[in-house]
Amino acid sequence: xxxLERIPLEHIPxxxxxxxxxxxxxxxxxxxxxxxxxxxxxxxxxxxxxSSVLSRFHLLxxxxxxxxxxxxxxxxxxxxxxxxxxxxxxxxxxxxxYRRWGITPVKTKxxxxxxxxxxxxxxSEEDEEKERQQVWAHLTEVIEGTPVPLTDExxxxxxxxxxxxxxxxxxxxxxxxSLKDEAEKKKKMETLAVMGMALRGL
Numbered sequence: 001x002x003x004l005e006r007i008p009l010e011h012i013p014x015x016x017x018x019x020x021x022x023x024x025x026x027x028x029x030x031x032x033x034x035x036x037x038x039x040x041x042x043x044x045x046x047x048x049x050x051s052s053v054l055s056r057f058h059l060l061x062x063x064x065x066x067x068x069x070x071x072x073x074x075x076x077x078x079x080x081x082x083x084x085x086x087x088x089x090x091x092x093x094x095x096x097x098y099r100r101w102g103i104t105p106v107k108t109k110x111x112x113x114x115x116x117x118x119x120x121x122x123x124s125e126e127d128e129e130k131e132r133q134q135v136w137a138h139l140t141e142v143i144e145g146t147p148v149p150l151t152d153e154x155x156x157x158x159x160x161x162x163x164x165x166x167x168x169x170x171x172x173x174x175x176x177x178s179l180k181d182e183a184e185k186k187k188k189m190e191t192l193a194v195m196g197m198a199l200r201g202l
Contacts, residue, residue: 002147004136014122019115023145030105046084047103050110050158062087090196110158168193
């Protein structure tokens with residue numbers, strides 16, 4: 001049964017906790033986006049259009065970048081959740097990042113949700129589980145969709161590959177066009193996308 005996953009990331013303080021979930025066939029994207037735009041504090045999540053995500057590795061590269069930006073005190077967006085969405089982009093145009101990876105009222109059907117919570121001290125396992133259950137209860141109450149595991153297998157069914165190639169400027173790249181094996185090509189695209197994210201602004 002799908003639920004909210006506690007996602008461990010190396011080199012991140014235990015005072016910072018990352019939770020993630022995937023919902024398919026979401027029918028109330030307009031409502032969810034409205035809550036974000038109005039900055040409703042109860043909806044402080046990273047809502048990511050799953051069609052623009054290649055894999056867990058791709059997703060978590062963005063999460064990791066956003067967390068490091070938070071820890072460095074150099075957020076470029078209102079909060080760490082908007083920073084996650086922006087971090088998936090390969091340029092510094094924040095609005096561009098929101099438009100391409102954020103939730104949209106018409107096009108978003110499959111939705112990744114990331115929730116990052118912090119505390120002055122690490123939580124006990126019991127308190128962390130209580131926190132996870134509270135977040136999950138809220139998500140399942142407000143998102144009209146089917147929760148599925150946040151796995152590479154499920155993400156592969158949602159990815160719009162032509163769109164992602166366009167976003168990461170991977171059309172006409174010889175190293176990709178020369179690959180005949182589709183699995184190998186997709187893996188190479190993932191690598192190039194993450195490299196593009198890492199090189200942003202350099």
